[in-house]
Amino acid sequence: MSKHAHRREGGWVLVGTLALAVFADSLARGQEAALTDEFGEANNDASANLVRERQGAQGSAGNRDEDTKLWPKHLAEDERDLWMSPTRIRAHDTKWMLLLGGSAAGLMAADHAMMQQNKLSGVNVRRSADFSNYGVEALVGAGAGLYLWGKMRGDEHKTETGLMSGEAALNAFAVTSALQRILGRERPGVDQARGRFFRGGSSFPSDHSAVAWSIASVIAHQYPGPLTKFFAYGLAGATSVSRVAGNKHFPSDVLVGGALGWLVAREIYRKHSEPDLGAEPPGGSPGDATWNEGRNPNTLASPFVQLDSWVYPALERLAALGYIRTGFLGTRPWTRKECARLVEEAGEIIREEESKTTEANRLYNALEREFPPDVDPPGAEHSRGVRLESLYTRMLGISGQPLRDSYHFGQTLINDFGRPYAEGFNPVSGFSGWANWGRFAVYMRGEYQHSPFVPAYSQDIRSLIAQLDGTPVQPAQPQPTINQFRLLDTYALTTFGNWDFSFGKQSLWWGPNRGGSLLLSNNAEPIYMFRASRSTPFTLPGMLQRLGPLKVEAFFGQLAGNQFPPRPFFHGERISVKPTENLELGFSRTAEFGGVGRPLTWGSLFNTYFSVRSSVLYPAWNNPGQRNGGFDFSYRVPWVRNWLTLYGTAMTRDDPTPLMAFTPLRALINPGVYLSHIPHFPRLDFRAEGVTTIPPAAQNHTGHFTYWESFYRDNYTNKNYLIGDWIGRAGTGYQAWSTYWFNPRTSLQFGYRHAQVSGAYIPHGGTLNDASLRMDWQIGNALSFSAFVQYEKWLMPVLAPEAQNNVTTALQMTFWPRQWSLRK
Numbered sequence: 120m121s122k123h124a125h126r127r128e129g130g131w132v133l134v135g136t137l138a139l140a141v142f143a144d145s146l147a148r149g150q151e152a153a154l155t156d157e158f159g160e161a162n163n164d165a166s167a168n169l170v171r172e173r174q175g176a177q178g179s180a181g182n183r184d185e186d187t188k189l190w191p192k193h194l195a196e197d198e199r200d201l202w203m204s205p206t207r208i209r210a211h212d213t214k215w216m217l218l219l220g221g222s223a224a225g226l227m228a229a230d231h232a233m234m235q236q237n238k239l240s241g242v243n244v245r246r247s248a249d250f251s252n253y254g255v256e257a258l259v260g261a262g263a264g265l266y267l268w269g270k271m272r273g274d275e276h277k278t279e280t281g282l283m284s285g286e287a288a289l290n291a292f293a294v295t296s297a298l299q300r301i302l303g304r305e306r307p308g309v310d311q312a313r314g315r316f317f318r319g320g321s322s323f324p325s326d327h328s329a330v331a332w333s334i335a336s337v338i339a340h341q342y343p344g345p346l347t348k349f350f351a352y353g354l355a356g357a358t359s360v361s362r363v364a365g366n367k368h369f370p371s372d373v374l375v376g377g378a379l380g381w382l383v384a385r386e387i388y389r390k391h392s393e394p395d396l397g398a399e400p401p402g403g404s405p406g407d408a409t410w411n412e413g414r415n416p417n418t419l420a421s422p423f424v425q426l427d428s429w430v431y432p433a434l435e436r437l438a439a440l441g442y443i444r445t446g447f448l449g450t451r452p453w454t455r456k457e458c459a460r461l462v463e464e465a466g467e468i469i470r471e472e473e474s475k476t477t478e479a480n481r482l483y484n485a486l487e488r489e490f491p492p493d494v495d496p497p498g499a500e501h502s503r504g505v506r507l508e509s510l511y512t513r514m515l516g517i518s519g520q521p522l523r524d525s526y527h528f529g530q531t532l533i534n535d536f537g538r539p540y541a542e543g544f545n546p547v548s549g550f551s552g553w554a555n556w557g558r559f560a561v562y563m564r565g566e567y568q569h570s571p572f573v574p575a576y577s578q579d580i581r582s583l584i585a586q587l588d589g590t591p592v593q594p595a596q597p598q599p600t601i602n603q604f605r606l607l608d609t610y611a612l613t614t615f616g617n618w619d620f621s622f623g624k625q626s627l628w629w630g631p632n633r634g635g636s637l638l639l640s641n642n643a644e645p646i647y648m649f650r651a652s653r654s655t656p657f658t659l660p661g662m663l664q665r666l667g668p669l670k671v672e673a674f675f676g677q678l679a680g681n682q683f684p685p686r687p688f689f690h691g692e693r694i695s696v697k698p699t700e701n702l703e704l705g706f707s708r709t710a711e712f713g714g715v716g717r718p719l720t721w722g723s724l725f726n727t728y729f730s731v732r733s734s735v736l737y738p739a740w741n742n743p744g745q746r747n748g749g750f751d752f753s754y755r756v757p758w759v760r761n762w763l764t765l766y767g768t769a770m771t772r773d774d775p776t777p778l779m780a781f782t783p784l785r786a787l788i789n790p791g792v793y794l795s796h797i798p799h800f801p802r803l804d805f806r807a808e809g810v811t812t813i814p815p816a817a818q819n820h821t822g823h824f825t826y827w828e829s830f831y832r833d834n835y836t837n838k839n840y841l842i843g844d845w846i847g848r849a850g851t852g853y854q855a856w857s858t859y860w861f862n863p864r865t866s867l868q869f870g871y872r873h874a875q876v877s878g879a880y881i882p883h884g885g886t887l888n889d890a891s892l893r894m895d896w897q898i899g900n901a902l903s904f905s906a907f908v909q910y911e912k913w914l915m916p917v918l919a920p921e922a923q924n925n926v927t928t929a930l931q932m933t934f935w936p937r938q939w940s941l942r943k
Contacts, residue, residue: 226371234312248365254358287333287384328376331355336384345616420560421456439795444700459490485863511933512548519925533845537644543571573598631766634854635844643840648676680838687714701755712744745828822880849880864897885915
């Protein structure tokens with residue numbers, strides 16, 4: 120049998136299974152349909168009440184049995200309405216249509232490149248395709264099982280769920296099958312994955328994705344608990360991803376297919392559901408005014424606040440002063456919704472204690488203006504909108520030779536999102552903004568970057584780097600003059616309950632330290648990842664509630680710019696707890712695995728999450744990769760709680776659990792202290808941190824321990840910048856800052872930084888010292904300026920025999936056009 124014949128047979132088998140599941144008992148469902156025809160849609164309150172009165176006289180079970188006789192008619196009517204839906208498009212539909220259309224268009228433009236990156240082995244491609252089939256079958260089985268179980272138990276809610284699941288799946292399958300034949304897009308396995316349309320193919324849109332999301336949507340709406348939604352949508356999402364991994368569809372195919380399936384199910388659910396049976400009230404269509412009526416604000420999407428925002432220092436000062444008690448400072452970024460919650464908490468405590476602390480009131484007032492209660496968190500009246508957040512330009516000049524390679528030598532500019540820089544003029548100009556629509560949001564931050572030409576390393580330096588990394592000597596490759604537009608944090612976001620699911624380029628910061636983070640920081644360019652995070656804390660039931668509030672997040676992504684090997688995968692998980700309002704504990708782990716030479720298999724995927732054995736014990740196809748454990752704490756000290764906070768981070772290399780971070784001989788440490796204010800100077804704070812990536816064990820001084828692994832020779836980097844701490848592979852350093860706050864958005868900061876590189880790693884070692892002055896000045900509500908000057912002196916004999924110095928100056932202007940927004 121040919122592949123096409125097999126596919127057609129599989130499609131008809133799927134149709135037959137669905138038809139049997141829905142049509143198993145064809146002697147039902149009449150009275151309700153008749154009443155709906157007589158009195159209008161049951162979504163109207165008056166007609167719905169009259170329907171229930173009529174049903175009460177005869178028994179709702181008998182009505183549903185009679186009503187099923189009209190199931191074929193409903194199926195045909197639903198299909199007709201779906202095809203006629205373009206004629207009912209209104210102006211308020213344009214936002215969600217543009218959001219979906221723009222996302223699909225963007226994916227179509229990247230389809231070919233993304234499929235070229237699909238380097239799974241033939242076995243894993245087949246496994247992925249099989250998994251997608253199993254995912255659809257499981258969802259079909261769930262719908263059919265609910266129907267049959269409901270009939271046997273007399274449970275109308277389960278029966279209705281099964282019926283609507285079948286109706287939605289059949290309608291979605293019919294729509295996507297027709298579109299496949301009309302559009303005729305080639306499959307990824309044809310013509311080098313060019314994905315051309317009108318070539319007789321059947322790739323666009325994905326019927327597997329449409330069917331999976333249609334059934335998942337019905338089940339999630341009928342059983343609206345967070346766990347049901349997580350598993351239903353999670354299985355549908357895994358099915359869609361598997362169609363791409365299995366080389367059956369392009370990413371845009373599954374996006375459009377999933378969206379069609381979800382919208383088809385939403386329409387069928389709106390027309391045929393009965394809220395009195397326990398389902399969610401059927402709202403309107405996505406563009407309707409009723410779409411968000413009565414919706415819990417926790418289900419509405421809220422974008423993340425950028426890591427370099429003034430909001431975090433302000434909230435941290437409020438927490439250090441004792442006015443925020445449920446914030447988790449070691450896990451960033453936070454959503455605007457979470458920031459608004461913390462601001463509200465601070466306001467309540469300030470009012471309860473009738474605080475006379477002028478500084479706390481100033482901080483609260485500034486934050487309340489940034490997160491007005493009627494907008495953040497977004498309520499139903501503000502659940503749709505577009506906002507241009509900022510326009511900015513930064514003019515940065517460097518006089519003298521800077522250090523640009525913290526993986527080997529050092530870094531002059533740190534925690535700057537991996538922006539390129541060199542001696543000379545380095546301007547950037549960019550923007551940020553977002554659009555939100557109910558439980559969906561899109562955030563974008565992009566900028567133009569310029570950096571001057573940088574000559575290649577000499578032959579001696581390139582030979583030294585090859586020796587340090589255990590790699591071949593690389594050819595002389597100067598950095599050409601850079602003129603580029605680059606996206607920074609840019610992602611799509613959806614919210615279910617208090618969980619945020621985001622996909623795109625994202626920056627994370629794990630740990631309470633502010634000068635650098637051993638685990639994750641914004642020192643490198645944002646990573647392409649899928650991220651799941653708990654936006655607000657929660658408490659476990661029973662005895663576990665003694666742990667206090669918790670926050671959880673996890674991500675799975677892929678690194679870029681690596682050579683040894685190219686395209687490794689990168690994932691991380693973090694749990695934070697607050698046993699008391701003054702103590703925060705964080706447990707984290709990250710792993711780098713896969714890449715060219717180590718295929719992504721189900722075995723390697725399982726082992727990278729659950730194996731506790733050393734990676735050297737595994738073959739390439741099952742290797743868990745290089746894993747790191749992390750532990751951090753933050754503690755407001757008794758008797759001086761509103762003054763003094765102690766914190767620190769510990770990390771162990773190539774250990775499978777965070778608990779190994781307590782091993783003193785192997786742990787990297789990053790302690791710190793923060794004074795929220797100085798006696799008699801309430802607006803002056805002070806912070807100091809130390810860091811070392813040289814554990815006490817002697818063999819760890821050579822640079823072949825921290826941020827290094829025998830297979831991953833440019834470990835823990837993204838586009839040549841360290842993801843973790845700027846101190847590098849074998850360094851020790853410290854930093855100190857003192858900031859005078861004229862107001863929450865205007866401040867003057869003095870800083871000092873010192874770093875020393877081990878002589879056992881780099882011949883003759885190296886040192887770096889810099890002093891800096893930074894001024895942030897807010898003018899009104901719409902304009903801010905930042906000025907920065909830094910003097911640096913470094914000595915690295917392998918790079919230059921004499922000490923070198925450089926001066927960095929920068930001036931940034933940011934426009935905050937709050938009035939440039941549309942909300943509905």
